[in-house]
Amino acid sequence: xxxxxxxxxxxxxxxxRTMRIARGEEKPAPGDPTVWFPSTESFARLLSAGNRExxxxxxxxxxxxxxxxxxxxxxxxxxxxxxxxxxxxFGLVRMEKGQGLKLVPKVxxxxxxxxxxxxxxxxxGSRI
Numbered sequence: 001x002x003x004x005x006x007x008x009x010x011x012x013x014x015x016x017r018t019m020r021i022a023r024g025e026e027k028p029a030p031g032d033p034t035v036w037f038p039s040t041e042s043f044a045r046l047l048s049a050g051n052r053e054x055x056x057x058x059x060x061x062x063x064x065x066x067x068x069x070x071x072x073x074x075x076x077x078x079x080x081x082x083x084x085x086x087x088x089x090f091g092l093v094r095m096e097k098g099q100g101l102k103l104v105p106k107v108x109x110x111x112x113x114x115x116x117x118x119x120x121x122x123x124x125g126s127r128i
Contacts, residue, residue, distance in 0.1 A: 001110035004091055007033030008040055008116055033115050035091050040116070046086060047112065054083065058093065058105045065102040 009017070014036050020026040037043040054073060063069040066084070070077040084105050087093045091108060098104035 001107070003111040003113050004035060004109040005031070005033045005113045005115060006035045006037060006043065006090070007114070008043065009036045009038070011038055031115075037090070043114065046090065046092075051083060051087070054080070055087075055092065055107050059107045059110070064104055065098055066105065067102075069105060 017026065021028060037046070054069075054075075057063070057072055058069065061072060063072055066081055067077055070080045073080065084093055084095065088095060092112075094106050094108055095103040096106055
């Protein structure tokens with residue numbers, strides 16, 4: 001599998017960066033993150049120990065549906081569905097069409113690398 005490189009940036013900051021890239025004023029560097037979280041807290045919540053265990057179970061036991069995964073983990077199906085939708089939005093899992101109308105979760109990456117500068121340049125006009 002592969003490593004997903006993630007960064008932390010406020011939504012407004014990401015919007016400005018995306019517009020600069022779209023206008024050709026900036027090019028993403030080869031080592032730049034491809035997925036961005038709005039905060040370290042949101043990153044930590046999504047990749048909590050329980051959610052990492054969910055990913056491990058998906059990878060190792062390959063459930064055939066969300067319901068089967070919920071049974072394996074003892075979690076409610078709506079809870080599993082909501083968590084996987086969030087993970088899918090950040091590129092951690094994908095949902096494939098299974099038998100009938102069932103969705104089958106698949107783990108996309110086996111590692112996450114967080115790019116987190118500890119010292120950011122001070123923004124213009126900032127006193128702190």
